[in-house]
Amino acid sequence: MGILDTISQLAGQAGDASQGDQAKVAGGFIQALTAHPEGIEGVLASLKSNGMADHIGSWMNGQAATATPEQVEQGLGSTGLIEKTAEHAGVSPAVVSSALAIILPMVVQHFAANGNTATATATTEQGGMGGLAQQILGKFIS
Numbered sequence: 001m002g003i004l005d006t007i008s009q010l011a012g013q014a015g016d017a018s019q020g021d022q023a024k025v026a027g028g029f030i031q032a033l034t035a036h037p038e039g040i041e042g043v044l045a046s047l048k049s050n051g052m053a054d055h056i057g058s059w060m061n062g063q064a065a066t067a068t069p070e071q072v073e074q075g076l077g078s079t080g081l082i083e084k085t086a087e088h089a090g091v092s093p094a095v096v097s098s099a100l101a102i103i104l105p106m107v108v109q110h111f112a113a114n115g116n117t118a119t120a121t122a123t124t125e126q127g128g129m130g131g132l133a134q135q136i137l138g139k140f141i142s
Contacts, residue, residue: 021091022102024090025085025096025100026103027088027089029085029088029089029096031084032081032085033081033107036081040108044108044112046075046076046078047076050074050076050077050078051074052067052071052075055105059108060108064105065105067101067104069094069098069100072101082100085100
């Protein structure tokens, strides 16, 4: 199952209002991540250095360790990605933190599977993140 199918399934289970917010946050996060100077590697480094190393290791190995919105805020707080995602998505930072607790593990699994951040970096450089954002938005928002 691909990342879009997984996000779609989770959003569908959460209900229509939540589906819209999760789609907005997923697209906004990928837009913010595409513009982030350090890309996915910087995000992973920030999460690891802010107490989420076990989560990152789990996600990179395909396991779905859960994260709380508070952990996401702590892990990403210094990167500015929560605020940028909220700006892109048109939602509050609190909504972003809640949605990223679900979405972030899938993004890490997809772009850094088995610890392979070289693939993630190549995908970012080739514009794959922007294309993924368009696919996510097209899948959820009609």
